[in-house]
Amino acid sequence: MTAAIIQAVLLSLTVAALYAAVAAGLTLTVGVTRIINFAHGEFVMLGAFLTYWLYTRFGLSPWLGMLASGVALGLFSMLVYRGFLARVLKQDEHNQLLATLGLSILILNIAIILWSPDPRVMQAPALLPSAQFAGVTIPGNNIVVAIVGLLLFLVMLGIKNHTRYGTQMRFASDDPALAMHAGINVDRIFELSFVIGGAAAGLSGGLVALVLYVQPTVGVDLVIRAFAIIALGGLGNIPGALIGAAILALVEGLISTFVPGGGSWGFGVAFLILLLVLLVRPSGLFGKQVHA
Amino acid sequence: MSAGLLARIGLYAAIAAPLLRIAASDRPFLVQVAIGTAISAILALAWDILSRTGQVSLGHAAFFGIGGYGSALLTPVLGPVLGWTVGILLCGVVALLLGAVTLRLRRLYFTIATLSFSLSIHVVILVTPGLTGGSTGIMPPVIAGGSPPLQLLFITGCLVVAAVVSDVFLGGRFRPAFFMIRNNPDLAAASGVPVTRLKILAFVVSGMVAGLAGACYCGLYGYVIPDDVFTTNWNVLPLAVTILGGMDTTLGPVVGAVVLRLLEEVARHLVGGVGYQVVYGAVIILFIVGMPEGLVGFVRRLIRSRRRQAAEPGQASAKARLAL
Amino acid sequence: MTALSIEQCTVAFGGLRAIDDVTLALPAQAITALIGPNGSGKSTFVNMVSGQIPPRSGRISLGGEAITGLRPDLIVQRGLARTYQVPKVPKELTIEEVISVPLLYAGSGRALPGGARNAGDLARYCGLRPAVTTRCGQLSVSDLRRLEIARALACRPSVLLLDEAMAGLSLEDTEQVIGLVREIHASGVTIVVIEHVMRIIARLCGHAVVLNQGRLLAEGPPQEVLRDAGVREAYLGKGFSL
Numbered sequence A: 001m002t003a004a005i006i007q008a009v010l011l012s013l014t015v016a017a018l019y020a021a022v023a024a025g026l027t028l029t030v031g032v033t034r035i036i037n038f039a040h041g042e043f044v045m046l047g048a049f050l051t052y053w054l055y056t057r058f059g060l061s062p063w064l065g066m067l068a069s070g071v072a073l074g075l076f077s078m079l080v081y082r083g084f085l086a087r088v089l090k091q092d093e094h095n096q097l098l099a100t101l102g103l104s105i106l107i108l109n110i111a112i113i114l115w116s117p118d119p120r121v122m123q124a125p126a127l128l129p130s131a132q133f134a135g136v137t138i139p140g141n142n143i144v145v146a147i148v149g150l151l152l153f154l155v156m157l158g159i160k161n162h163t164r165y166g167t168q169m170r171f172a173s174d175d176p177a178l179a180m181h182a183g184i185n186v187d188r189i190f191e192l193s194f195v196i197g198g199a200a201a202g203l204s205g206g207l208v209a210l211v212l213y214v215q216p217t218v219g220v221d222l223v224i225r226a227f228a229i230i231a232l233g234g235l236g237n238i239p240g241a242l243i244g245a246a247i248l249a250l251v252e253g254l255i256s257t258f259v260p261g262g263g264s265w266g267f268g269v270a271f272l273i274l275l276l277v278l279l280v281r282p283s284g285l286f287g288k289q290v291h292a
Numbered sequence B: 001m002s003a004g005l006l007a008r009i010g011l012y013a014a015i016a017a018p019l020l021r022i023a024a025s026d027r028p029f030l031v032q033v034a035i036g037t038a039i040s041a042i043l044a045l046a047w048d049i050l051s052r053t054g055q056v057s058l059g060h061a062a063f064f065g066i067g068g069y070g071s072a073l074l075t076p077v078l079g080p081v082l083g084w085t086v087g088i089l090l091c092g093v094v095a096l097l098l099g100a101v102t103l104r105l106r107r108l109y110f111t112i113a114t115l116s117f118s119l120s121i122h123v124v125i126l127v128t129p130g131l132t133g134g135s136t137g138i139m140p141p142v143i144a145g146g147s148p149p150l151q152l153l154f155i156t157g158c159l160v161v162a163a164v165v166s167d168v169f170l171g172g173r174f175r176p177a178f179f180m181i182r183n184n185p186d187l188a189a190a191s192g193v194p195v196t197r198l199k200i201l202a203f204v205v206s207g208m209v210a211g212l213a214g215a216c217y218c219g220l221y222g223y224v225i226p227d228d229v230f231t232t233n234w235n236v237l238p239l240a241v242t243i244l245g246g247m248d249t250t251l252g253p254v255v256g257a258v259v260l261r262l263l264e265e266v267a268r269h270l271v272g273g274v275g276y277q278v279v280y281g282a283v284i285i286l287f288i289v290g291m292p293e294g295l296v297g298f299v300r301r302l303i304r305s306r307r308r309q310a311a312e313p314g315q316a317s318a319k320a321r322l323a324l
Numbered sequence C: 001m002t003a004l005s006i007e008q009c010t011v012a013f014g015g016l017r018a019i020d021d022v023t024l025a026l027p028a029q030a031i032t033a034l035i036g037p038n039g040s041g042k043s044t045f046v047n048m049v050s051g052q053i054p055p056r057s058g059r060i061s062l063g064g065e066a067i068t069g070l071r072p073d074l075i076v077q078r079g080l081a082r083t084y085q086v087p088k089v090p091k092e093l094t095i096e097e098v099i100s101v102p103l104l105y106a107g108s109g110r111a112l113p114g115g116a117r118n119a120g121d122l123a124r125y126c127g128l129r130p131a132v133t134t135r136c137g138q139l140s141v142s143d144l145r146r147l148e149i150a151r152a153l154a155c156r157p158s159v160l161l162l163d164e165a166m167a168g169l170s171l172e173d174t175e176q177v178i179g180l181v182r183e184i185h186a187s188g189v190t191i192v193v194i195e196h197v198m199r200i201i202a203r204l205c206g207h208a209v210v211l212n213q214g215r216l217l218a219e220g221p222p223q224e225v226l227r228d229a230g231v232r233e234a235y236l237g238k239g240f241s242l
Helices: A004-032 A040-058 A062-088 A093-115 A142-161 A164-174 A178-181 A186-211 A218-233 A239-258 A263-280 B001-026 B028-051 B060-078 B080-102 B107-127 B148-168 B175-183 B185-190 B195-220 B232-245 B249-268 B275-290 B294-310 B311-322 C043-051 C071-080 C096-107 C118-127 C140-153 C171-184 C198-204 C222-227 C231-236
Strands: A130-132 A134-140 C001-012 C018-025 C031-037 C057-062 C081-082 C159-162 C190-194 C209-214 C215-220
Touching: A004 A040, A004 A134, A004 A142, A004 A164, A004 A186, A004 A218, A004 A239, A040 A062, A040 A093, A040 A186, A040 A218, A062 A093, A062 A186, A062 B275, A093 A218, A093 B107, A093 B232, A093 B275, A134 A142, A142 A164, A142 A186, A142 A239, A142 B294, A164 A178, A164 A186, A178 A186, A178 C118, A218 A239, A218 A263, A218 B107, A239 A263, A263 B080, A263 B107, B001 B028, B001 B148, B028 B060, B028 B195, B028 B232, B028 B249, B060 B080, B060 B107, B060 B195, B060 B232, B060 C081, B080 B195, B080 C159, B107 C231, B148 B195, B148 B249, B175 B185, B175 B195, B175 C096, B185 B195, B195 C159, B232 B249, B232 B294, B249 B275, B249 B294, B294 C159, C001 C043, C001 C190, C018 C043, C018 C209, C018 C215, C031 C171, C031 C198, C043 C081, C043 C159, C043 C190, C071 C081, C081 C140, C096 C118, C096 C140, C118 C140, C140 C159, C140 C171, C171 C190, C171 C198, C198 C222, C209 C222, C209 C231, C215 C222, C215 C231, C222 C231
Parallel strands: C031 C190, C031 C209, C081 C159, C159 C190
Antiparallel strands: A130 A134, C001 C018, C001 C057, C209 C215
16 A cells, blocks of 8 residues: 555656646746747647657657757747737737637647547657666656656746846746836747747657657647646746646546546546635735735 | 617527528528527627626636536426526526635636636536436436427527627626726726626626526437536637627627638538638637637727718817827 | 824735824815825825725724725725726726716715716816717827726715826816816815825815825925925935925
């Protein structure tokens, strides 16, 4: 029983790292642009497919594959931003919401047509050997996910807190008008945050290919969880996203392991927790609470 | 006032007439399309009523489903009239509770919370098979003995009811107060508006109208599974329909439902399979970029700029000065 | 006779005391000026009195009736209205619709000033020239200011707080608004004016209250208050001249 608990907790934590990777990019973008990008999940899906094709067609190691996915999706995000999202920035929030939903539907269904809805498994050898910990075995790919997910998360944090762009991003999101007066090119900062978010999505897509089925709908559930996570942690708060991811993954993992038939429960309970947290703290656990 | 009332009755007639004409026709496919369109329009009207207070919901599938399940499960016990009434009232109660919980949430948090709520309700249905049939679904009593033309008649009536409700909340008592709440809640409160109460009122009414749409939907074929109603599709649809048609109006969601359905059918015919979903996404994107205020808003703006051009040059320049 | 009394009120954001133990009694039927340098707590004062930010401690009463901790809309119903410095009205609403909101919801039972009976009358009373069916998105800044005063008057207030209602207006517009404030005052409304321009205060107000760093610094007739050494010091370094 103890071993089972430890196993469930450890596996949940690796899942948490994956969630954190997906959510970190999203919360960076949301924190700056105030747009919740529903297509973020499809960006993750595209990253997963790219890593998968690169391995199965060209034998490219998933290590390199996920890097390539990050770069590719970063570029793709730039195209999406310039061609489409920049035009939506000044519109009302519901229009922005619908815009990214439309994008998500479009990409998802093109992928279904092109690649069929069938799930695929990337049968690459594990990138790292599996590890024994307190008597339980953690598969190597889960360790990769945990490590790369955390690294990606730290990179996001580093960009936001320790670079010139990060400072400008925080400035631009706090008060775009003032930032503009201060000579910051707000448009470019918005674009940059979107591109970084997209690159993070592509890279986390590579992680998805390691541990989940590669299929067009893989991003849908992930992005919905990512929304819950970033709301739980406070929109735009990157460390908050890590804790949100851990809470969500643990609740989900433990319930589905130990509650009979709880496979679908966990999902719902996680969202109930989000509702309860927002009831007490309307801006998430670590979000800025605003007066009045 | 009476001219306004006449115009409104004209609007309801204009909405109902084509649907009734289709019901009287002998074209089963068209009847099915009209039924689907009318249900989308009711759900979109529900969403629009809420959005007028600045609450952008992405969780209306919850009310759609609760209304459908509620009416379906209660009708055998209470009879159709009371069953539907209680089922829809149940939506109102749930909306009241959710509205109270999400009241303090700011924009994106509100949207994410409503989305989460709809997912949670889906799970609640799945884990209570004793009460709700779980994933195997339920068999709701069918509307109008399962005759599609009669069903269309009934649903047309429901659509007119939803349109009347929408118009009540576009009247002088609510429209300015709602817009003020959406735009600047502090200013609304400083004008004596009980902001909290009106936001929750909008939520309750919106939830009940969405429940009505769900009740209509579930009563169509006599068999419903949770995935039919508690899906993201019903969360997104009212948003897409309303924004494409034009927000803050009664005509907008109806026009949006018709246009979206037409495009969908054309795409299904031309592309087939899931191809129409691609068109769905593309249409949304094109509309947002090209016609962000929706069809009705776009036409209104055209008419207004026509009028301005038609006005005397002196008056036009005075207006231009005012605009500065 | 006191229209509005504030007893030992404190508003704090975290550690910062934006209003620090302020006790005040505003005389009824007067035009009182509320002055102080930037960040002295004037806006917080208005937000506190109007119920938007309830005080952490202390008591507020309006015409002898306690309004401490009441919701803003209920305070409006008791007869206290305020204007906003930068009025953000929904641009799709018309002048008439904006004024109709308090007419419908803030029924305090008092009569409207100037014998006004509806939104159109109030708009004219406040000197709004555009037709009442004009959308707010098309109004000039000075018309938006007038609309904001009309909206506040539609609350049928006994006490009216004007938050920099004349800031950024042309000389001509300012004169008109001063005339309007006098007229509103003459109709029996107690007025509190938050202003930066001392010239206006000296002409308009019979009573002045000075806030500095959230504390009450001085109170009395404007001429005396402005001569007060502490008040001069508070304004010093801001390039302030009388």
